[in-house]
Amino acid sequence: MAENLRPLSLKREGDGLKIEWSDGITTYTAFQVLRTKCPCATCNEERGKPVDPFRILTPQEVAAGAPTPLAMTPVGYYAYQIKWNDGHDTGIYPLALLRELGEQK
Numbered sequence: 001m002a003e004n005l006r007p008l009s010l011k012r013e014g015d016g017l018k019i020e021w022s023d024g025i026t027t028y029t030a031f032q033v034l035r036t037k038c039p040c041a042t043c044n045e046e047r048g049k050p051v052d053p054f055r056i057l058t059p060q061e062v063a064a065g066a067p068t069p070l071a072m073t074p075v076g077y078y079a080y081q082i083k084w085n086d087g088h089d090t091g092i093y094p095l096a097l098l099r100e101l102g103e104q105k
């Protein structure tokens, strides 16, 4: 990824995030994908465990429904911290990850 690549705009579109990048490319990432790929230590650990087919959703997850960001806060020039509607807010998404997860439009 180019050193100076940055988002010109971030917008909610349907159930996903649309980003216009400084190189003229627009990407779209479903919130579900963003939430699943949360790069924080807790989520990394969860992903490392075998999936429990009988796992029961936590009350917060049930109440929250589909993942939706409540806030996206820039962290320096390189990342965004996303606060989710399920209360999770420790994920800091580097621009490179946002770019990688995005489907080009």
Ligand SMILES: [Zn+2]
Pocket (backbone or CB within 6 Å): 038, 039, 040, 041, 042, 043, 044, 088, 090, 091
């Ligand atoms: Zn996380």
